[in-house]
Amino acid sequence: MSDDPSCEQEALAIVEIMSGPDDGTVHKLNRQGVRLGPTETADIRVDCDAKIPEEGYRIHIEDDSVAYENVATGERTSKPYGDVIRIGRIEIAVYPSSSEKADEPSGSAPEGGRVRDEG
Secondary structure, three states: OOOOHHHHOOOOEEEEEOOOOOOOOEEEEOOOOEEEEOOOOOOEEOOOOOOOOOOOEEEEEOOOEEEEEEOOOOOEEEEEOOOEEEEOOEEEEEEEOOOHHHHOOOOOOHHHOOEEEEO
């Protein structure tokens, strides 16, 4: 969890890792363009997957959908909130901040997962 005071603001959206070693981990997104990737500079680090490009993916929150941008190629894919998307070998889902996932207290998540603020 970050010591950055901006992490205390209301989340824009919630990302849940749906597979892999981080299965069940929930990340609260506090800003646009959070980067998911395998390097230490990624906001959401997923280092268990060699199929995710080193540059990673940026997550853009839109009014009624989520855009996933491959940073290396610039290719964007949009999905409705709650739809599962495969990035490399992992699956993730993004939910609006108004969903039940946003109500999980910091440090807990469904089925023994973890909650982290990413901002």
